[in-house]
Amino acid sequence: MRILWNELKKIFTWKTMLLLLFINSVLYFLLIEFYIEYFPNGSEVYSYNIGVEMVEKYGATMDENEFIDFQKTYEDKAEEATQYLQSREDAVGNGLDTYEKFQAYDWQNSSQKASDLQGDIFFESEIDLFWELQEFERLIDFYNYRKSIPDVLTDNQRARLNELIAKEKFGVYTEIAMSNFKHFIANVGVAILFSVVLVISPMILKDRSRGILPLQYTSKKGRNLLKTKLLAGYIATFLVITGLLAVYFSLYSLNNTSMFFKVHVNTFIANESWYDPTFFQFIMLCVAAIYLIGFIFVTLSMSFSNVVPNLVSLIGIQIPFIVGFLIFGLSRLLPYMISVWNPKWLAPVSYGSMIIISFIIVYCLVKREKKVDVLM
Amino acid sequence: MLVVKDVSKRYGDFTALQQVNMEFNTGLYGLLAPNGAGKTTLIKMLATLITPSEGEIQYNGKNILEMDEQYRDLLGFLPQQFGYYKNYSPKQYMLYLAALKGIGKKEALQKIDELLDKVALSDVVNKKMKKFSGGMIQRVGIAQALLNDPKILILDEPTAGLDPKERARFRHLLTELARERLVIISTHIVSDIESIANEIIMIKNKQLLYKDSVEKICATLNGNVFETTIDFDYLEEFRKKYVLLSEKQEYGKMIVRFIHKGAPEMEWNSVPSQLEDVFLYEYRDVIEGEE
Numbered sequence: 001m002r003i004l005w006n007e008l009k010k011i012f013t014w015k016t017m018l019l020l021l022f023i024n025s026v027l028y029f030l031l032i033e034f035y036i037e038y039f040p041n042g043s044e045v046y047s048y049n050i051g052v053e054m055v056e057k058y059g060a061t062m063d064e065n066e067f068i069d070f071q072k073t074y075e076d077k078a079e080e081a082t083q084y085l086q087s088r089e090d091a092v093g094n095g096l097d098t099y100e101k102f103q104a105y106d107w108q109n110s111s112q113k114a115s116d117l118q119g120d121i122f123f124e125s126e127i128d129l130f131w132e133l134q135e136f137e138r139l140i141d142f143y144n145y146r147k148s149i150p151d152v153l154t155d156n157q158r159a160r161l162n163e164l165i166a167k168e169k170f171g172v173y174t175e176i177a178m179s180n181f182k183h184f185i186a187n188v189g190v191a192i193l194f195s196v197v198l199v200i201s202p203m204i205l206k207d208r209s210r211g212i213l214p215l216q217y218t219s220k221k222g223r224n225l226l227k228t229k230l231l232a233g234y235i236a237t238f239l240v241i242t243g244l245l246a247v248y249f250s251l252y253s254l255n256n257t258s259m260f261f262k263v264h265v266n267t268f269i270a271n272e273s274w275y276d277p278t279f280f281q282f283i284m285l286c287v288a289a290i291y292l293i294g295f296i297f298v299t300l301s302m303s304f305s306n307v308v309p310n311l312v313s314l315i316g317i318q319i320p321f322i323v324g325f326l327i328f329g330l331s332r333l334l335p336y337m338i339s340v341w342n343p344k345w346l347a348p349v350s351y352g353s354m355i356i357i358s359f360i361i362v363y364c365l366v367k368r369e370k371k372v373d374v375l376m
Numbered sequence: 377m378l379v380v381k382d383v384s385k386r387y388g389d390f391t392a393l394q395q396v397n398m399e400f401n402t403g404l405y406g407l408l409a410p411n412g413a414g415k416t417t418l419i420k421m422l423a424t425l426i427t428p429s430e431g432e433i434q435y436n437g438k439n440i441l442e443m444d445e446q447y448r449d450l451l452g453f454l455p456q457q458f459g460y461y462k463n464y465s466p467k468q469y470m471l472y473l474a475a476l477k478g479i480g481k482k483e484a485l486q487k488i489d490e491l492l493d494k495v496a497l498s499d500v501v502n503k504k505m506k507k508f509s510g511g512m513i514q515r516v517g518i519a520q521a522l523l524n525d526p527k528i529l530i531l532d533e534p535t536a537g538l539d540p541k542e543r544a545r546f547r548h549l550l551t552e553l554a555r556e557r558l559v560i561i562s563t564h565i566v567s568d569i570e571s572i573a574n575e576i577i578m579i580k581n582k583q584l585l586y587k588d589s590v591e592k593i594c595a596t597l598n599g600n601v602f603e604t605t606i607d608f609d610y611l612e613e614f615r616k617k618y619v620l621l622s623e624k625q626e627y628g629k630m631i632v633r634f635i636h637k638g639a640p641e642m643e644w645n646s647v648p649s650q651l652e653d654v655f656l657y658e659y660r661d662v663i664e665g666e667e
Contacts, residue, residue, distance in 0.1 A: 002475040010461075211459030215520065218423045218453040219476035220445045373426040 003221060007232035010206075012239075016199050023195055024244065031187035032248065039180050039255045046131045050139065051174035052259050060262045060278070062172055067143055074136040081129050090117050099133070139174065142269050146170035160274060160340050164266055169276060175269040177257040178279065182335035184255075185286045188248045189293065189334045190326060195244060196237050196294045197318060201301035203236075204229055205314055208306070213374050226369045230302060230362060237298045241291055265338070272340040282338075289334050292351055297322070299358040303365050377401045378422070378440075378528060378558060382431035385417050392417040394582040395431070404554035406569030407562040408651075409579045410659050415562040416456055418579065419532045422560065423453045435528075449478065452526030456533045456562075458517040462506035466492055466516045469505065470523060477524040484523070491519040494549065496542075510537030518546065522553070529559045535568050547572050566652040576651065580658055590651050597649035597657060603633045604644045621656050 040048040058066040081099035085091040094114045096102045105114065121127050147170075149161045164170070204226075207213055216225050261280035265273045277285060300321060301314075308314045329350070337347040378400040385392045393414045409415045420426045421433060424440060424447065433440045440447040460469055467488055474484030492498050495515035505513065514537045521529060535543050551572050553559055561569055569576065576593055578585040586593050601621070606614055611630050614620070618634040625631075633647070635657050640646065 002481065006472050006475055013463075207459075210461070211455070211457045212461075213459070214420075214423070214425055214453065214455035214457075215459065215473060216476055217425060218448055218451055219473060220449045220478040220524070221476040222424075222445055222448050224445075225476065371427060374420070375426070 003225070003228050004232055004235075007203075007229050008236060011200065011203050011232060011236045020195055020199055020240065023198060024191055024247075027187075027191040027194065031190060032184065032251075035180055035184040035187065036251050036254055040176060043131055043135075044176050046128065046135045047138075047174045047176045050132065050135050051176060054173060055259050055263060060264060061169075061267055062143075063168075067172075070136075070143075071140060074133070074140060077129060077133055077136065081133055084127065084129065088117070090120075103133075103137075135174070139172065139269075143170070143172045146172055154343075156344060157340050160344075161272060164272060164276075169264065169266040171266060171269045171271055173260075173263055173267050173269065175271055177255075177260040178265065178268040178271055178282075180255060181252075181257065181279075181283065181286075184248075184252060185283075185290075186330060186335045188245070189290055189330055191248070192241055192244050192290055192294060193297055193322065193325075193330075196240050196298050197301050197322065199240055200233050200236055200298045201305050201314055201318065202311055203233055204302055204305035205308065205311065209310060217374055223369050226306070227366060230365070233298055233302050234295060237294050238291070241294045245287060245290065273338040274340055274344045275338050277338075285337070286334060289337060289351075292355070293325075293333070296354045296358050297325075299361055303361045306365055306369070377436065379434045380418075380422075380431070381434060383418075383421060383428045383433060384430040385414075385421065385426065386429045391582055393579070396579070396584050398577065398584055398587050400558050400560065402554070402556065402558055403574035404550060404559045404561065404569075404572055406573035406576045407560060407579070408564065408566065408569065408576050408655060410564050413579050413659075414582055415564075415579065416532055419530055419560070419562045422528075423451065423455075423530050424448065425455075449524065450527040452521035452524060452529040454517045454521040454531045454534050456536075458513060460505050460513065460516065463504055465500075465502045465504055466497055466519070467501045469516065470520050473520050474523055479524060487523060487525075488519075491522050492516075494522075495519045496545070511539055511542055514538055515542065518549075527557050529553060529557060530562075531560070532562045533564075534561060535563065535565060543568065566655050570651045578655070578658060585658060586654075593654050594649045594651055597635060597654055599646060600635050600637050601633065601647050601649040601653050602636060602640060602644040603631060603647050604641075605629050605631050619657055619660055621653050 054062065054070070057069070062070065078099045081102070082097070085099060085102055086097050090113065091097060091102070094111065094117060096105060096114065096117065107114075107118065110118070121130050147165050149158060149165075153161070207216065207229075217223050219225075221228070257279075261278060261283075263279050264276045265271050265279060265282050266276045268279075301318060304314055304317050308317055332342050333347055333350055336342055380396055380398045380400075383396045384394045396418065407415050407418065417426065421428055422440075427441065435443060435447055435450070438447075461472075464472070467485075470488045470491070471481070471484055474481075474488070479487065489498070489501070492501055495518055497512060497515055497519070500508070500512070505516065508516070514534065518531070518534060521531065535546060538546060547568070550559055550561070554572075554574070561573070563569055570590060573590065575587060576590055577587045578593070586596075605626075606629065608625075608628070608630055611623070611632070614632060614634075618636050621633040621635065623630055623632050633653075635653065636644075
């Protein structure tokens with residue numbers, strides 16, 4: 001236990017903590033801040049508000065009767081809009097005295113006066129009602145097209161969409177919370193990946209390059225120390241990931257999306273998935289995936305750390321793996337890991353393979369260390 | 377006690393040691409050879425840091441690699457290049473190593489104070505090692521090797537960086553330690569071990585050359601070591617004819633110490649051979665090569 005504690009102390013130095021703080025400050029402002037600071041972004045606020053009302057009123061799903069109620073709400077609001085238009089002389093003068101006319105107007109070839117009216121309603125006076133109505137219309141459109149299936153699909157995708165339709169799991173709730181979370185978690189994934197790799201990867205190399213191995217390996221503990229170092233690396237990874245997730249999710253809580261937690265992922269617009277966890281369960285799934293990605297990359301880092309001659313090569317050798325993962329893997333294996341637009345097998349097979357490879361790497365590392373000549 | 381049995385070590389095509397056999401018992405053994413002769417290879421095999429390509433090393437009849445931690449528990453080791461954490465104090469570092477050696481914290485703290493006092497570092501127990509001189513670091517290294525009260529103490533070039541006073545203190549410490557344990561010191565500095573080693577081991581051409589007492593090794597050159605005074609102009613020619621051990625200028629002439637295995641000349645004085653003479657004689661090619 002003392003040995004493990006010593007190895008952990010060697011990882012968590014004040015320099016490491018500063019490095020961690022620096023990396024995360026930079027990556028937070030570059031990648032993450034936007035999704036906290038600007039949520040809902042601009043007119044998305046209407047979508048968010050309507051979404052919250054829908055969840056409060058209809059619960060996690062919206063059946064046909066509830067949709068009728070939803071449409072009724074829309075009609076009431078449209079009536080309010082009509083009354084508003086009739087109260088404006090410029091609207092009546094342009095023949096736009098009802099919301100129906102306002103909506104059906106050919107805005108592409110509008111008169112200057114009509115265009116001024118529209119500009120005033122949406123951008124100068126910022127009449128919320130008209131923005132809300134647009135969002136209502138978008139949601140009603142999605143509801144009306146809920147049973148339609150795109151042409152460009154594989155057989156498996158088509159089967160899954162048909163299955164969702166048969167189970168009446170339609171994507172009719174505003175996707176804004178889900179979409180924001182997906183962007184957020186992907187960028188948190190990037191920050192955490194860089195953090196764990198930079199903090200953990202030098203740990204084995206440092207002892208080797210400082211020439212401490214001869215003393216360590218001739219002690220009673222001997223070469224078994226590598227196992228303790230690996231364990232310390234995994235514990236440190238767990239602590240770093242947990243700490244960072246705690247910080248990032250505290251910030252995420254400012255987005256106030258908890259009312260959507262009970263909504264199933266397939267209920268959000270354009271979010272068809274192979275499985276149907278709730279939003280909260282999906283968040284937990286992403287958290288688990290981040291831990292997994294962290295452990296896998298730390299295994300890779302520690303194995304390189306045990307082989308390469310110096311820190312520069314250690315960083316250099318990891319760049320292709322990390323960049324490759326960020327380009328090809330991160331999105332598919334984190335925010336879109338259960339999306340129907342990726343093959344169903346992709347995430348489980350990828351994670352499964354990476355876990356198996358990690359185990360093989362650890363096994364080979366320990367086996368190699370038992371016999372390797374310590375020449376320096 | 378500790379037996380090196382038909383041990384060879386190869387690195388690819390390069391052979392570092394070939395068919396080496398030797399035995400060690402309680403006492404102090406000096407492993408004496410020039411740099412690159414295979415001292416460190418042998419030392420590292422004795423310390424289980426490298427594995428013999430052929431043969432085995434046994435302790436009380438058991439292969440040391442198979443004994444695993446049981447063997448390492450008996451071992452104290454100071455490598456040639458002694459690594460440490462710059463921001464640790466000697467106490468912190470030795471506590472870390474004590475944990476690796478399986479020594480309890482309480483016991484370790486007591487032992488650390490005692491050992492750091494022994495190597496004259498009790499004033500800097502809590503100072504960061506990054507401020508230490510080479511000699512102080514080396515003394516920490518010596519202290520750590522003694523932490524587990526080892527039965528086998530292996531020191532690779534332990535006096536590197538020590539000043540004459542520290543060397544003398546170190547020799548005294550070693551003599552004391554070697555009374556009840558096996559101490560193996562690798563060095564290329566003859567004076568470090570000449571006066572204290574029970575036996576000297578010399579390796580040449582990848583094989584064991586001598587493993588004997590200083591007296592017996594010196595006796596191999598008895599009657600062959602001479603001193604004489606020659607003209608400076610004759611020195612070059614003299615160098616070509618004899619194996620020169622030392623040269624000293626005095627009153628415009630040269631006093632030379634050399635080896636000659638044939639009949640001596642009248643003006644030569646036969647002198648008792650010393651370990652350094654044997655060292656210089658046996659490794660003369662290497663020495664010339666190094667020059």
